[in-house]
Amino acid sequence: MPIFHYIHQLKNCAKHHSIASTKQLHAHFNKLGLTQFIHLTNTLLNVYAKCNLLEDALQLFDEMPQRDHVSWATILTAQNQANLPNKTLSRFPSMFSLDRLLPDDFVFASLVKACGSLGAIKQGMQVHGNFLVSPFFDDDVVKSSLVDMYAKCGLPDNGRLVFDSIKSRNMASWTAMIYGYARKGRKEEALELFSMVPVKDLFAWTALISGLVQSGNAVDAFGLFVEMRRRGISIIDPLVLSSIVGASANLAMLELGKQVHGLVIRLGYESCVFISNALVDMYAKCSDILAAKDVFSRMSRRDVVSWTSMIIGAAQHGQAEEALSLYDKMVLNGVKPNEVTFVGLIYACSHVGLVNRGRELFKSMVEDHGIHPSLQHYTCLLDLLGRSGYLEEAETIINSMPFKPDEPTWAALLSACKQYGNGKMAIRFADHLLSLKPEEPSTYILLSNVYSSSGVWEHASKARHLLEALEVRKEPGYSYVYFGKESQTFYAGESSHPMKEEIFSLLNELGVEMKRRGYVPDTSWILHNTEHQEKERQLFWHSERLAVAYGLLKSVPGTIIRIVKNLRVCGDCHTVLKLISDIVKREIVVRDAKRYHHFKDGKCSCNDFW
DNA sequence: GTAGGGTTAG
Numbered sequence: 001m002p003i004f005h006y007i008h009q010l011k012n013c014a015k016h017h018s019i020a021s022t023k024q025l026h027a028h029f030n031k032l033g034l035t036q037f038i039h040l041t042n043t044l045l046n047v048y049a050k051c052n053l054l055e056d057a058l059q060l061f062d063e064m065p066q067r068d069h070v071s072w073a074t075i076l077t078a079q080n081q082a083n084l085p086n087k088t089l090s091r092f093p094s095m096f097s098l099d100r101l102l103p104d105d106f107v108f109a110s111l112v113k114a115c116g117s118l119g120a121i122k123q124g125m126q127v128h129g130n131f132l133v134s135p136f137f138d139d140d141v142v143k144s145s146l147v148d149m150y151a152k153c154g155l156p157d158n159g160r161l162v163f164d165s166i167k168s169r170n171m172a173s174w175t176a177m178i179y180g181y182a183r184k185g186r187k188e189e190a191l192e193l194f195s196m197v198p199v200k201d202l203f204a205w206t207a208l209i210s211g212l213v214q215s216g217n218a219v220d221a222f223g224l225f226v227e228m229r230r231r232g233i234s235i236i237d238p239l240v241l242s243s244i245v246g247a248s249a250n251l252a253m254l255e256l257g258k259q260v261h262g263l264v265i266r267l268g269y270e271s272c273v274f275i276s277n278a279l280v281d282m283y284a285k286c287s288d289i290l291a292a293k294d295v296f297s298r299m300s301r302r303d304v305v306s307w308t309s310m311i312i313g314a315a316q317h318g319q320a321e322e323a324l325s326l327y328d329k330m331v332l333n334g335v336k337p338n339e340v341t342f343v344g345l346i347y348a349c350s351h352v353g354l355v356n357r358g359r360e361l362f363k364s365m366v367e368d369h370g371i372h373p374s375l376q377h378y379t380c381l382l383d384l385l386g387r388s389g390y391l392e393e394a395e396t397i398i399n400s401m402p403f404k405p406d407e408p409t410w411a412a413l414l415s416a417c418k419q420y421g422n423g424k425m426a427i428r429f430a431d432h433l434l435s436l437k438p439e440e441p442s443t444y445i446l447l448s449n450v451y452s453s454s455g456v457w458e459h460a461s462k463a464r465h466l467l468e469a470l471e472v473r474k475e476p477g478y479s480y481v482y483f484g485k486e487s488q489t490f491y492a493g494e495s496s497h498p499m500k501e502e503i504f505s506l507l508n509e510l511g512v513e514m515k516r517r518g519y520v521p522d523t524s525w526i527l528h529n530t531e532h533q534e535k536e537r538q539l540f541w542h543s544e545r546l547a548v549a550y551g552l553l554k555s556v557p558g559t560i561i562r563i564v565k566n567l568r569v570c571g572d573c574h575t576v577l578k579l580i581s582d583i584v585k586r587e588i589v590v591r592d593a594k595r596y597h598h599f600k601d602g603k604c605s606c607n608d609f610w
Numbered sequence: 611g612t613a614g615g616g617t618t619a620g
Contacts (some may be wrong), residue, residue, distance in 0.1 A: 007611070042611045073612040080613095109613040144614045151615095172615040179616075206616040211613075239617045274618040281619060308619045343620050376620065 003040055006086065010043045014050040022047050026534040035064075042070045051079030051224040067099050073106035076114070079418075088576070089123060107143045116149035124149050126381060140166050144173040151180030152275030156189075175207040182211020187220060188396035202233055202240065210243035218247035222256075232553065238269040242278040249282035251563045252591050255485055257282045277305045287562055287589040287596055309339045315348035317596050318605025320528060323348035324357065329450040339371045350384035353609060358384040375403040382409055386416035391425055407438045414446055423465050426450050434463065442568070478564040479590075481547040483555040493538070503549040508541065511551075514579045522572040542573050548580060558586070 006025065013022040023362050026044060028034075031438035035041050046058035055462040057429050061067070061075045072095050077090040092111060095101050103111065115124035124146075140395055143166045150159030157488040159180045166173050174197045181190035190208055205228045212221040225244050235241065239263055248257035255516055262278055269275050296302070296310045314323040327345055330337065339346075342365045349358030362381050373381075378401050394413060398405060405413070410433040414478050417426035430450045431444065444467035451460035477492040490497070495598045499501065523535035544565050551561035569577075569592045581588050582602035590597045598605035 012611090039611055046611065068611095070612045075612095077613065092617045104612090106613040113614075139613095146614090148615060170615090175615040205618050208616095210616060242617045272617095277617080277618045279618095280612095303618090305619050311620095312619065338619090340620050347620090374620095397611095 003034070003037055004365040006034070006040060007043050010040075010047045010289060014047040018037060018050050018054065018078070022051060022053075029342075036066075037287065038064075038068055038071070040068055042068070042074055042141070045071060045074045049074065049081065052082070054078055054082045054084075058411055068102075069101060069104045069107065072101060073104070073110060076110040078258050080110055080117070082114050083117075085117045088114035089118070091399065091510050103130070103134070105139045105142055107134060108134070108139070108142045112142060112145040112149050114144070114190060116152040117485065119567065121153040121155065124153060131457070136198050138166060140170075140487050141175070144170070144176055147173055147180065148176035151176050151183060154184055155185065156180035156184050164498060169203065171197075171203055175203050178204060179207035179211045180210050180582070183214050185212075185215035185217060188210065200231075200233075202235065205233055206243065208235075210314075211246045213243045213250065218250045221247045227409050235267055236274050236365055237269070238264075238272050241267070241269060242275050245275065245278040245485065246448050248280070251284040252286050253487070254283075254286040254288055254562060255482065255527075257286050259274045271300065273299070273301055273303055273306065275608065277303070279307055280306065280309045284309065284316065285591070287317070287591055287598070289313060289317045289319070302335065304330075304335050304338055304341065307333075307335055308338070308344060311341060311348070312344035315344050315351060317598060318351060318607060320352040320354065320473065322347040324354075327347065332387060337365075337369060339365075339374060339377070340470055342369075344383065346377060346380035348379055350387060351609060352382075355390065357383060378403060379406065379409045381551055383412050386413040389415060389416065390418045391422050395425065395428075405432070407433065407436050410436065411440070411446060412444050414450060418446075418450065426521065427456065430459070434459065434466075437466070440568075442570075477543050477565070477567045479543040479547040479563050480564045481551040483551065483559065483562070486554075488547070488550055488554075490543045492543045493541045494543070494546060495541070497546070497550075499550065499553065502553055503546055506549045506553060507545060509539075510580055510583060514576065516578060517583075519575065521577055539570075539572050542570060544573050544590060547578060548577065551588075552580075552584060552586065558591055560587045563588065563590045563591060568592045568594050569597065574604065574608070578604055 006029070009025060010022070029040065029044070037148040045057050045060055048060065055076050057075060057565070061071065064071060076088045076092065079091065082512055088110060095103065095107070108127065111127045112124065117128060122278070128146055129138060136142060143162050146162045148161065149161040150156065156177070159177060162178045163173060174193070178190050178193050181193065190211060194200070194204060194208050205224070209221045209224050209228070212224065221243065225240070226465035245257070247259050247265070250262050254423055264270050264275055264279070271446070276295055279290045279295045283295060292310065292313050296306065299306060307326060311323045311326050313324060323344060327341070328338070342361060345361050346358050346524065349361065358381065362373065362377065365377070366373060378397065378557065382394050382397060382405065383398070391538070410429055414426060414429045414433060417429060427450070430447055438444065442465045447463040447466070448460050451463060478489055480487050480489040521536045523539065523541055544563060547563045548561060551563065555561060569590055574597070577588055577590065577599045579602060590599070
C-alpha cells in the first residue's frame with residue numbers, strides 16, 4: 001500500500017481522536033519496516049500529539065533513527081499543547097547537539113510560544129535575537145508569535161515594534177497587539193488599535209475584554225462585553241465568558257456574577273470545564289461559598305484547577321477541614337495536585353494551626369510531587385509556624401530558603417514574636433522589615449511598638465516618621481455594601497451621607513450594647529498622634545462600620561450582609577463586627593484586601609487571623 | 611508531515 005494512503009488514514013485518526021486505530025497502524029508500520037520513512041513517522045508523531053498521547057509521541061520521537069525539522073517542530077508543539085512549555089525550552093538545545101539541526105520558522109514559532117506562556121522574557125529575547133539573524137527573519141507567523149509573547153510578558157512596546165514590521169497583518173497579529181495594550185492597562189491604545197481592526201470578530205473582542213480584566217479593569221471590561229452583545233457578536237466560543245465571570249469575581253458583586261452565570265447557562269456553556277472553574281472561583285470570591293460548592297458538585301468532569309479553586313475557596317472562607325478533605329478526594333480521583341494546590345492547602349493548615357499537617361504537605365509537595373517551593377509556599381509555611389509559636393524553626397527556614405520574605409511575612413512573624421514574647425528575635429525581624437520600606441501603615445505601628453518596648457528609641461521614631469510620610473499618600477479606606485441590585489459605597493470618615501443621622505444613631509445604640517458586653521475600643525489601630533477620644537471617634541467612622549449600619553437599615557431582615565473593603569479590616573472593627581453579628585443575629589460577610597470574614601454569632605470564620 | 615491570536619486556580 002502506498003505511503004500516502006497510510007498518511008490519509010493517520011489524518012483520519014487525528015480527526016476522530018481514534019487512539020486504538022493509531023496504535024494499530026503504528027504496529028503495522030513497525031512490522032512492515034515503514035518507520036524509516038520520516039514523512040510517515042512525522043505524521044504519526046503528530047497524530048499522537050493531537051490525541052493527547054504525549055508519552056507515546058515522545059517515545060516514538062526518541063526512537064526515530066533520523067529526525068528532521070518537521071519532527072522537531074512537531075514534538076516541540078506537542079509539548080506546548082500539553083501545557084509543558086518549560087519542557088519545550090529544555091528539549092530544544094538537543095536539536096543541534098543531537099541532530100545538528102538549526103531551528104526553522106516552525107521551530108521558532110514553537111519556542112516563542114513557550115517563552116510567552118512561561119513569561120520567560122529573557123529567553124524570549126534571546127530567541128528573538130536568533131530569529132532576527134536567521135534566514136527566517138521576515139516570517140510573519142513568527143512575528144505574530146513574538147507580538148503575543150511580548151504581550152504576555154507585559155512589554156507591549158516591544159511587541160509594537162515587531163507588529164509594525166509585519167507585512168501582511170492578519171487577525172492573529174491584531175489580537176495579540178490589542179491584548180498586549182489591554183493587559184498593561186493601556187486602554188486608549190488598545191481601543192484605538194481595536195477600532196482599526198478590519199474585522200471585529202469574537203477573537204478581537206475577547207483579546208480586548210480579557211486583557212482589561214487581567215489589568216484589573218473589570219468595569220470597562222463589562223462595558224465592552226455589553227457593547228459586544230449589542231452589536232450582535234455571536235458567542236460561538238465560551239472563552240470570553242470565563243473572562244467576564246472573572247470580572248464579576250474581581251468586583252465581588254454577587255448579583256452581577258449570578259446574572260453572568262445565567263447567561264452562561266442560556267448559552268449552553270455551563271458544562272465547559274474552564275467556565276465552571278471560573279464560576280467556582282467567582283462564587284468563592286463573592287463570598288457565596290455555598291454556591292461555589294454547588295457549581296463544583298454538579299461538574300461532571302473536574303481538573304486540577306476545579307479542585308484547587310474549591311480548596312482555596314474553602315480555605316479562604318475558614319473551612320480548613322473541608323479544604324483538606326477535598327484534597328484527599330482529589331487524590332482519590334486521580335487528579336495530580338500542582339504548586340497552586342499546595343498554596344491553598346498550606347494556607348488552610350495555617351488558618352487552623354495544623355502545624356504537623358502543614359509540614360507534611362510541604363514535604364510531600366517537594367518529595368512526592370517534585371514541586372519546587374516558591375516564595376508563596378514558604379510564606380504560608382512561615383505563617384503557620386510563626387502563628388503556632390515555632391519561631392526558631394521559622395528563622396531556620398528563612399535562613400536556608402532561596403528567597404527573602406516579603407513585607408506581610410515579616411510582619412506576621414513579628415506579631416508572632418510579640419505574642420510569644422521573643423524580644424530578641426522581634427528586633428532581628430523588625431530590622432529586616434524596616435529595611436523593606438513597607439507600604440502598609442499598620443506595619444509601622446507594629447514596628448514602632450516593637451522598638452519602643454525594647455527601648456530602641458531611635459528606630460521607633462524612624463518608624464513613626466516613615467509612617468507620617470506614608471499617611472499622606474495612603475489610599476483612602478472605603479467599603480461597599482450591596483443587596484439585590486443596589487450597592488452603596490462608604491468612605492472612611494464620611495459624614496455627608498443622606499442617611500447619616502440614622503447610621504449614626506444605630507451605631508451609637510449598638511455601641512452601648514457592645515460596651516455593656518465588655519467591649520473596649522482598641523485605639524492602637526489608629527495611627528495619628530491624637531487624643532484618645534479623637535481616636536475613638538476615628539474608629540467609629542471606619543467605612544466598614546458605616547456600611548454595616550447601612551446594610552442593617554436597608555436590607556431585608558435575616559439576609560446576609562455582604563461588604564467589600566479595599567483595605568484590610570482593622571483589628572478593632574473586626575471585634576466590633578463580631579459583636580454586632582451576635583447582637584443583631586445577622587451574618588455579615590466582609591471581603592477585605594486580604595481575606596474573607598464571615599461574622600456570625602460573635603465569631604469570625606478567619607479565627608481572628610488575618 | 612510541522613507553526614502564530616482569545617480561557618480558568620495563587
